[in-house]
Amino acid sequence: MEEIRIMVLCSSRFGLPAIRELSFYGILPVVVVPASNTELIEELDAGLAGSMVTIVQLAEKDYVAQLEETMKLHRITLGLILNFPKKIPLTVQALAPQGFYNVHPGPLPQYRGADPVFMQIINREPLAGISIHKLDEGFDSGEVVLTEMIRLDPRDTYGMLTTKLAALAVKMVGILIRITANGMRVPSKPQDSDLARYYPRQLAADIVIRWSQMEAGEIIALVNACNPWNKGAVTKFNDQIVRIVDAMQIENDQEIKGFPGEIISSDQRGIIVAAINGECILVVSIYIEEGFLGAWRFAENGFKEGTRFIEI
Secondary structure: OOOOOOOEOOOHHHHHHHHHHHHOOOOOOOEEOOOHHHHHHHHHHHHHOOOOOOOEEOOOHHHHHHHHHHHHHHHHHHEEEOOOOOOOOHHOOOOOOOOEEEEEEEOOOOEEEEEHHHHHHHHHOOOOEEEEEEOOOOOOOEEEHHHHHHHEEOOOHHHHHHHHHHHHHHHHHHHHHHHHOOOOOOOOOOOHHHHHHHOOOHHHHHEOOOOOOOOOHHHHHHHHHOOOOOOEEEEEEEEEEEEEEEEEEOOOOOOOOOOOOOOEEEOOEEEEOHHHHHHHHEEEEEEEOOEEEEHOOOHOOOOOOOEOOOOO
16 A cells, blocks of 8 residues: 555635545645635634644745645645645646646536536536546646536535535545555546536626526526525615525416516515516525525515516
8 A cells, every 4th residue: 555645725615524534544634725715724723623634824925835845844645626726837746746636526528617516506407526637737627537426406505516516525535545545547538628618717797687588497596506605696676785595486377477577476485576488486585784584574675566676
């Protein structure tokens, strides 16, 4: 068995289950986190308390030199990225004799980019997945080692899918480690460039509900894809920004005559809002400056029949 000493680079909770697993087996001497990500650092401090794992806060300036120094100091043999915003230059990759790998929360090459979890929900894929690939000089372009898929439930929020994929990542990282520990060559194959698609990180316009254009299913997907990280999908009501946190599509058992975005009726479940093509959605909860509101609080805040959500 070959000795393995792993450096994990992480910037989100997606990597936490794998970090805990690697720490338990004593093969994780160091975790690198952007210094600006104070919330994750606090969570790692608590979760790794009592372990021998060092948490390195990576500075924005001279981060390459800091990575090189960290790898040499901790005698790192294998690098592992679990959602990290910085490009890792070839000079740093070369310091890991057992390889440098990215655990990408989306299947490759179809979901290259900064936030494949968001895009898989937006695209209403029946399956979501993870690919582990070797690092090269590009973004998400290296040879693929493993890809696994799970069912994407139409009700999955961004947070729920992230949790499911994080659990899958633990299994897949375990396979990679076992191959490496046995001294075997890690199998990989080039990505098919004809299938490749790169999605840039979502902009403000990408998280806004376009009532006059989006079908009910598209609205629901956007709401789920924005929960919890953006506190919901963005719309406007009476000159106030409103974020829809939870909603579902419901059957239209009557002819909807309202404009898209118009509140048709309400009941104990929430407010029923018209979409295009005679469809409608049930809004269950929202976020406004005053806080998160459930269905029973809607009326007192002006969300009544005949009023309307509008586009920004």
